[in-house]
Amino acid sequence: MSQTNTSQTAFPPIAFIGGGNMASAIMGGLIRQCVPASNITVIEPFEAARTALKTNFGIDALPAATDALQNAQLVVWAVKPQSFKEAAAPVAAYTRHALHLSVAAGITTDSVAGWTGTGRIVRAMPNTPALVGKGMTGLFARPEVDAAGKALIEALIGSTGEFTWVDKEEHLDAVTALSGSGPAYVFLFLEAMTQAGVDMGLSEAQSYKLAVATFAGGSDLAARSSESAEVLRQRVTSKGGTTYAAITHMQEQKLPEHFIEAMRKAEKRAKELAEEFGK
Ligand SMILES: NC(=O)C1=CN([C@@H]2O[C@H](COP(=O)(O)OP(=O)(O)OC[C@H]3O[C@@H](n4cnc5c(N)ncnc54)[C@H](O)[C@@H]3O)[C@@H](O)[C@H]2O)C=CC1
Numbered sequence: 001m002s003q004t005n006t007s008q009t010a011f012p013p014i015a016f017i018g019g020g021n022m023a024s025a026i027m028g029g030l031i032r033q034c035v036p037a038s039n040i041t042v043i044e045p046f047e048a049a050r051t052a053l054k055t056n057f058g059i060d061a062l063p064a065a066t067d068a069l070q071n072a073q074l075v076v077w078a079v080k081p082q083s084f085k086e087a088a089a090p091v092a093a094y095t096r097h098a099l100h101l102s103v104a105a106g107i108t109t110d111s112v113a114g115w116t117g118t119g120r121i122v123r124a125m126p127n128t129p130a131l132v133g134k135g136m137t138g139l140f141a142r143p144e145v146d147a148a149g150k151a152l153i154e155a156l157i158g159s160t161g162e163f164t165w166v167d168k169e170e171h172l173d174a175v176t177a178l179s180g181s182g183p184a185y186v187f188l189f190l191e192a193m194t195q196a197g198v199d200m201g202l203s204e205a206q207s208y209k210l211a212v213a214t215f216a217g218g219s220d221l222a223a224r225s226s227e228s229a230e231v232l233r234q235r236v237t238s239k240g241g242t243t244y245a246a247i248t249h250m251q252e253q254k255l256p257e258h259f260i261e262a263m264r265k266a267e268k269r270a271k272e273l274a275e276e277f278g279k
């Protein structure tokens with residue numbers, strides 16, 4: 001079931017380990033909910049990223065772990081899978097009492113438990129539309145996380161858009177391949193549609209506008225409609241018409257099959273990341 005958080009939550013002190021794209025998307029949601037910057041501690045070694053956090057959110061990020069982390073009741077891990085283990089080493093001693101939320105692709109909660117010394121972990125797979133409050137996040141909680149912990153995570157992630165819980169942790173690799181990486185697929189299609197528009201004589205700006213509005217409108221129509229995507233597609237596709245010409249070519253070229261195969265590559269890569277960087 002897909003949900004959005006609507007209730008106002010009093011957030012406890014929160015620490016972010018890593019202050020890049022995903023951390024900023026989640027922080028943006030918190031700031032929109034009027035969480036004061038003083039409630040948020042960020043560990044971010046990269047100076048340019050710390051400057052961006054100050055400019056965007058008024059947050060004074062720290063370059064390395066300190067005992068300031070002891071106050072945090074919730075720790076959000078927003079580092080690359082490759083950096084997780086190294087990032088956890090100086091942080092773990094301060095944060096064993098806290099609830100942990102990891103957004104790292106592939107990295108299992110068993111790995112995170114080993115590095116943080118606690119099993120109170122929720123693993124999440126958000127996506128970048130969270131930056132504009134339109135995110136879609138898959139969530140998995142270990143049994144050690146109680147109802148209050150889950151409610152806190154729902155409030156945090158709900159501030160960035162929608163979420164859905166999965167029962168099996170491995171399903172987060174599917175979520176990663178679908179909605180986590182998915183914005184990049186949309187942007188690739190936008191690039192191709194814009195190029196086609198330019199090739200047919202439209203300006204780049206006009207083509208891009210048409211392409212973006214088409215994705216947004218198509219998605220909104222699908223979200224509001226009780227009809228399946230297949231039926232909605234058929235409604236656009238007059239027999240012998242223009243859409244028919246395009247869709248027939250895509251099907252002859254096995255575009256849907258290639259697309260599904262590509263997404264299975266993303267799922268496979270998530271499992272490889274766990275193998276490569278989870279030990
Ligand atoms: N970008 C995306 O679309 C999505 C990313 N994710 C996951 O989010 C995580 C972060 O990705 P992004 O925000 O895109 O990357 P990013 O590169 O923008 O942010 C990672 C930040 O971690 C910092 N960092 C590196 N070593 C550190 C350390 N030892 N301690 C603290 N911070 C450290 C880096 O300086 C950087 O600012 C990744 O694990 C990724 O799998 C999940 C869903 C979507």
Ligand SMILES: O=C(O)[C@@H]1CCC=N1
Pocket residue numbers: 105176180181
């Ligand atoms: O490409 C990645 O590994 C991350 C996870 C999902 C989106 N970006």
